[in-house]
Amino acid sequence: MTRSEGSEDGIRLAVSTVILTMRRDGSAAPRIALPLVRRTRAPHAGDWALPGGWLDVREGLAAAAARTLAETTGLAPSYLEQLYAFGAVDRAPGRVISVVYWALLREDLVDQQLAERRSAGVEIENVEWFDASDLPTLAFDHARIVEYAAWRLRNKAGYSRVAQGFLPPEFTLADLREAYETILGRKLDPANFRRQVDATRTLIPTNAFRTGSHRPARLYRDATDVELADRGPLASDETRTS
Amino acid sequence: MTRSEGSEDGIRLAVSTVILTMRRDGSAAPRIALPLVRRTRAPHAGDWALPGGWLDVREGLAAAAARTLAETTGLAPSYLEQLYAFGAVDRAPGRVISVVYWALLREDLVDQQLAERRSAGVEIENVEWFDASDLPTLAFDHARIVEYAAWRLRNKAGYSRVAQGFLPPEFTLADLREAYETILGRKLDPANFRRQVDATRTLIPTNAFRTGSHRPARLYRDATDVELADRGPLASDETRTS
Structure with missing residues (x-):
């Protein structure tokens, strides 16, 4: 395979992460929640998107997921697993393949990590947590991605720990x-x-x-x-x- | 996200497919087998590789997997599922992310499809079938990919049909x-x-x-x-x- 055999021109590669926690507010039943990042520019400005960014040519896929997750949300999951590569032709302007990871993080570690970032003077902006069952308008095909991650979690609960x-x-x-x-x-x-x-x-x-x-x-x-x-x-x- | 936010330059996207069948020769116990394509040019000339090729900017990932599988092996699986995106930095010259699919195909349909291709005058070259447990030298990280596909198959047998x-x-x-x-x-x-x-x-x-x-x-x-x-x-x- 040489470069001239195929066309990769105009294809860009992004990574995103669905990071889920189980949240408990007071005595209510716990819920699955995830952080989303509000987009500040077009396309989909003002909508919410999964934490993520572009893959750097010198970094592995999981490393890129961890880096962009840390940069956008300040979070570092103990467990990160590849979910799926989303690549529908019309999912974004131009052609963007998103390799999506998913991660679980205990609620107490979420709180601990964010407190550490704050005390280190790191500002996390435009990030909010949402119940997986009550999401705002999501950019791109991110609603479908979150839906798939929740399905994978349910499915996986049937045969793993x-x-x-x-x-x-x-x-x-x-x-x-x-x-x-x-x-x-x-x-x-x-x-x-x-x-x-x-x-x-x-x-x-x-x-x-x-x-x-x-x-x-x-x-x-x-x-x-x-x-x-x-x-x-x-x-x-x-x-x-x- | 705009193009200037990240670097996707030099990142190329390929698709490959691990297509497995269960082969029976005479009365021996059946074995899992897959077709490989002998590489005719560098890198890894002479080694065997998974059927695949470059993603076209106007085609979906699964469509690209089906197309390149048909072009190289003449096979059309009834079932095609995304396996994993492999993206280690040093897995190929330059930077190549391979979105790998896996497929199962009944042995009688393999024979039928290849007979149809032959009678249509289509020549399938440089393709041979190998037992998954007795593979030749594979190009790139394809040995690891086949190993992962076999693991997924075993694993999946535990909770699906x-x-x-x-x-x-x-x-x-x-x-x-x-x-x-x-x-x-x-x-x-x-x-x-x-x-x-x-x-x-x-x-x-x-x-x-x-x-x-x-x-x-x-x-x-x-x-x-x-x-x-x-x-x-x-x-x-x-x-x-x-």
């Missing part, structure tokens, strides 16, 4: 169930859930308990030596409830 | 189990397999039977109104045998 991305290293079974319920948008039976989690043997009980207004709940942590995929506690649940 | 992509519209449970065994590289217990398939309710028994040297085996077809993902007959198997 993706929900743990919203939780601190130690959590109760109720915390884990709530994360899955938030992702899937439906209630799960606590006894069934516990049985399925037990069957996967991916959680390690600690000797610590959370105490409070309820009876003490044991804290668990992830068995990090077990592969993430194919073993989610909801895999057989998804089949059974179909 | 991907194995059906290797089978004709009507098949026996033994056919389906053999396809899963070929993908996963291990034997599955026939009774367990049947129970799991039954539980997913994704197969519809027909009134037809295959007869031959064994006792007649009922033919099944896919329940095409059921979603592909999250309901694979092996989802709970993968969990149990872990």
